[in-house]
Amino acid sequence: MTNQNNQNTKLLTEYLKEVQKKLPEWLKDNKEEVNNILAELEEHILDQACEISGTDIPDLDSLQQAIEKMGSPEKVTSGYKQRGTPKYFITEELWSIYAKTLIFVNVMLFVIITTVLIIFSSPDDLVEMLIQNSGGLYAQVTSVSLFITAIYVYLSKEGYLLENICDEKKKTDEFDETSLKSKSTFYNPQDLLRDAFSSGFFGCLFVIQRFFTFTNVTTTEMQTWLFLLGVIILFDSFLKLLKLRNNITVHQILEIIYLITNIPVIGLLVILASNPGMVFSVSIHIPTTFVPYICYLFILVIIMDGFYTIYKIYQKQKQKQHELAGEIESLKKPIRL
Amino acid sequence: MMRRVKSFDSAALIQKEKFRKFLENFESDLLRGIAKLCLLRVIKQYGAEGIYGYQILKELEQATENKLVIEEGTLYPMLKKLENWGTGDYKLQLVQSTRKKVGGRTRNYYAISEDGLRIYNHLEGFFTSMINSISTLLDYQVILDEKSFAYCPNCSNKILLDVDMISICEICGLNIESIRDRRLEDD
DSSP: OHHHHHHHHHHHHHHHHHHHHHSOHHHHTOHHHHHHHHHHHHHHHHHHHHHHHTSSSOOHHHHHHHHHHHOOHHHHHHHHHOOSOEETTEEHHHHHHHHHHHHHHHHHHHHHHHHHHHHHHOOSOHHHHHHHTHHHHHHHHHHHHHHHHHHHHHHHHTTOOHHHHSOOSOOOOOEETTTTEESOSSOOHHHHHHHHHHHHHHHHHHHHTTTSOOOSSSOHHHHHHHHHHHHHHHHHHHHHHHTTSOOHHHHHHHHHHHHHHHHHHHHHHHHHHHOGGGSSOTTOOOOOTTHHHHHHHHHHHHHHHHHHHHHHHHHHHHHHHHHHHHHHHHHHSOOOO | OGGGOOOOSTTSGGGSHHHHHHHHHHHHHHHHHHHHHHHHHHHHHTGGGOEEHHHHHHHHHHHTTTSSOOOHHHHHHHHHHHHSBSOGGGOBOSEEEEEEEETTEEEEEEEEOHHHHHHHHHHHHHHHHHHHHHTTTTTOOOOOOTTTEEEOTTTOOEEEOOTTOOSBOTTTOOBOHHHHHHHHHHO
8 A cells, every 4th residue: 555655656746746847937936836736736636536546545547547637747837828918929918028128229239339330430421321331230130139039939938927027026046055945046037038138139249240340440350259259148148048947957057058158258368368459450549458458357257257156056956955855755755635 | 529529430521630620729719718707607606615626627527518628737727817817907816716624635725706706797697698699690599587687788797686786787887777677677
C-alpha cells in the first residue's frame, strides 16, 4: 500500500512539476497563486482517479488515466495564457504601451542621429542632409520597430497585461543567507524590458550604421568596431529578454553566457585603446589621447561586473539547492485521501 | 461535441477533415459563451456554500446529458477568468474562491459574487430572449415561465416577478413598473 502510494505521489508530482514549468512567466512570480492552481489540479486528478478506480485509494492505472483526461501540461496551461483581447498580433491591452514605445524610441533615434549629423557635418541645409541620409534613417527606424514589435508580440502570446509589465513592486535579485529565503527569485519584468529595449536600441544603431555611412566622422575600422559591439549589445538585449523566464537554472546559464560575451567586449576595448586614432577620420581634428583611459575604465567596470555576476551565479546555486531540499521533503508526503 | 461524434460510414460528411474542422471550430465558438453561462448557473445554485471544480464538471455533465462538456484542462483557467476578469479600472469578480476543508479534503470552493449574480441574470435573460427570437427561424418552440419572470424590453435582463420587486431594471435603469403590473394583473 505504501509502495503504491509512493508511486502515485511520484507520478502526480512529476506531472504537476511539468505543469508548473509550462505556466506563463507572469504567473510564476506569484507563488501563492501557482500553489493554488497546482493544489486544485491535484485534487481534481485524485477525484477523477477515485471515480475511475471506484475506490478511495486509486491505483496507478486509474491515476494515469485521470492525468491523461486532464490533458498535457501544455494544454492545461494554455488557458492561462489566453488573456487580453486580440488586436492583430498584439493584444488591445498592450497596444497603447506598444504604440507609445514605438513613437518614443523612434523619435529618440531620429533626434540622436540628427544631432550627430549636425555636430559632425555642420550642414548648410539640414533638410538636404536628412534626405541624403534617409536610407540610413529608414533602416534604423525599421530595424528598431521590428525589434520592439517582436517583443510585444511575444508578450501578447504569453498573456502579459500592462499590470504584469508595469509592476510597481521593486524586486531585487537578493538571496537572504540567514533565512535561506530569496527576497525575490526573479527580476522585475519592467526593469528587464526597459534594459532590453535600451540595449536593443543602441545595438540596432551600431549595427545599422555599418551599412549606411551617415557621415565621414569615423574611420572604416571604427565603423566595423561599432558594428561588432552592436552585435554583442543586441545579443545581450536578447539575453535580458530570456530572463523573463522565471527559472533559476536558465538565469544561471544566461549569466554564464553574459560573462562569456564580456570577453570579446574587453578585446574590442583593448583594440580601441591600442589604436585611438581610428575613432575619428582624418578630417576631424579632435584629440584622442583620452580614448585609452576611457577604454581601461570600461575594462575595469566589466571585470568588476564579472565578479558580481559570478557571485550571483553562486547565490542562485545555493537557492536551487535549498528549493531542491524543499521538494524532496514534499515528495515524502503521501497523497491525502 | 463534434470531436466525440463517431462516424459510421466512410462517405459520411464528418469523415472529411475540412467539414469536421469547420464544425468543431463553429461548435467551439458557439459553446465558449454558453459554457460560461452554464458555469455561472451551476455555481449560483450552490449559493454561499460554494462548489468545487470537479463537482462543477459532474453537475454540468449530468444536467446537460453529456452534451455540454468542458474539458478538465479548460475548466480552471475559465474559473480563474471569472474570478478575475478585466484589467485596471475594468476589473470584475464574478465568482469568489475560498479554500475549505470539507470531509477531510481541502478544496477550492467557488461561489457567485454579487456582481456575478447581476451579470448572470442579464446574460440568462439575453440568452433566453435570443433563443426565443430565433425559435421560429429554427422551427422549435420556446415556452417561457412568464408567471415567474419578465425580460426587460431594453436589455433583456431577467427579472423575477415579485410583489416586492424593484421598479427599475438593475442593468439598464429602465422603469419596469408597467411590465410588472401588467404581468401581475394577468395572473
